[in-house]
Amino acid sequence: MADVKKFIEEIKSMTVLELNELVKALEEEFGVSAAAPVAVAAAPAAGAATAAAAEEKTEFNVVLKDAGAKKIDVIKVVRAFTGLGLVEAKQAVEKGGVLKENVAKEEAEKIMADLKAAGATVVLE
Numbered sequence: 001m002a003d004v005k006k007f008i009e010e011i012k013s014m015t016v017l018e019l020n021e022l023v024k025a026l027e028e029e030f031g032v033s034a035a036a037p038v039a040v041a042a043a044p045a046a047g048a049a050t051a052a053a054a055e056e057k058t059e060f061n062v063v064l065k066d067a068g069a070k071k072i073d074v075i076k077v078v079r080a081f082t083g084l085g086l087v088e089a090k091q092a093v094e095k096g097g098v099l100k101e102n103v104a105k106e107e108a109e110k111i112m113a114d115l116k117a118a119g120a121t122v123v124l125e
Helices: 002-012 016-030 035-055 071-082 086-095 105-117
Strands: 059-066 097-104 121-124
Touching: 059 105, 071 086, 071 097, 071 105, 097 105, 105 121
Parallel strands: none
Antiparallel strands: 059 097, 059 121
16 A cells, blocks of 8 residues: 555656656556546536536626725726716715626726725625
8 A cells, every 4th residue: 555655646746748658658558548538527527617607797786885085086987987977976986886787897897996996995796
């Protein structure tokens, strides 16, 4: 049993190139192929990845929790991405809550980053 553990430790220390050579040598020596078990194992993983991608949320709401100390900077950012006038943007910042609904993930993350840079506390829902 100690020899098996030693062998495993030796395999762990090998480079990818060395492991590739070992697999090829074992395939030639025993007349087997390592490709079939790998393909069978990969099929369920691909199915799980597809299911996870289907469940991933694609649209988000940008929610302002707190404007922070630099309220003017936050109002400027809100005006930039909403197109609201100064008074409406100020009211939206003071009110808090959802600033933009059903936004794509990339756009929502950019808006969130801009608001956080301005000093606001923001979450995506």
